[in-house]
Amino acid sequence: MVNYLAYGHVHHKWSYNTIMQYKQAISKLYTKEQRALIANNDSYINCFAALKNGAVLSFDFLVINLQPTIDFVLGLGENQSMNLLQLTQKLCFLLGITGFLRHSDIERIDDSKTMLTAESLRLVILAPKEKRAGRPIEKVVVISNYSSPLLCPHARLLQFTYTALVRNSTDTNRCIGSKRISKHIRSILSLATTTATTS
Template sequence: RFMAALKSSGVFHMEHIPTLDISPILDHFRSMENTELNMADLARKLCWLLGVCAFLRPDDIGGIDVSQTIIQDTGILLTIVFPKERRDGQRIIKKIPVRRHPTDKRLCPVEAYLEYTDRIKNNHMQSGHHKDASYKITPLIRFSKDLSRVLRVSSIGVYMSEITKKIRDLPSNKPPPKPRAIGSTLAAMAGVATQDIMVQGNWSSPKVFERHYRISSNTSSNFTSVVLGSL
């Protein structure tokens, strides 16, 4: 349902500031096929879509182990090694499903992932995890000019921010909203149950989502239009 909502107008609200319109980002993505993008631009697109559609942080994306990805008919199942969340104080490995866009391949995080991994498949490498160098993974995001080198988590964050800054009229005195917050807010506005959002984002309680991630408390006045109108 969220992917269908993403394909719609792309307008959402932040409290105390003007309405923000993410349609420039969607138009930007629609302007070129994945096969036409260079490696850096494809990586920017992929990272931003994973942030918005799967609620992933730069740190999460940096911990994706490509060798453990499961490709399914409905999408992909990513393995994220040592995310921010812990269990009983111990680091964990979590699985995150990413679904296909129902109609538009140019807005589909799965299609972007498959194109990107197809380009790096001949540069197989293992690298120490950024949180524990003794734990080896096959990293997803690489340096565009040297696919044998892993891109730093901070650079992944810059990639994501560069896409978000295409939103018009962002407040000049605040950092741009994180894709994770944009995605979860859009999902809530589209009528997706808070419980489902919590599971996808791995939030411990509704309060965590409401206090720290949800950009707006506004809801869509016409859920049918938002959720079904774009199918």
């Protein structure tokens, strides 16, 4: 979550209020216990402390309602019944939300290193934006299983045999870039609604 929100702050110039809205909406996807673990993470605490210190806090927050988005994803039904474009959009959206992955991270998932178990999906991202001692790294992301199989980004991963995880929906011999992945995510996320509240 920290990487995703920090990326939006730096590259998309998201305001503090926008970041807080995304944080609240994304947090609702997790259980109470998972939210507690995230909230106690040092990186999480330091990130929001730094953002808060550098921003003027408004008392007018937009509440992001992801229910229309979730309803749409659920309405797509089983993965086997979707066309390739729908399946690709759903995969990009769920990886972005459940794994807090940037578009460029999703682009660089090496599917040959993907590990799938009944409980989780383990992804390896090659040379993400983060570096260690100035050198490229491999970033490992683990996404736990969700109670609804329709909201899991890994229900059909075992059927993919190519290296790049996300492919072009009209030519599966080609992978797609982060801009297209971003469009796939936004095509579903745009269904979320916002309302202003005073807190």
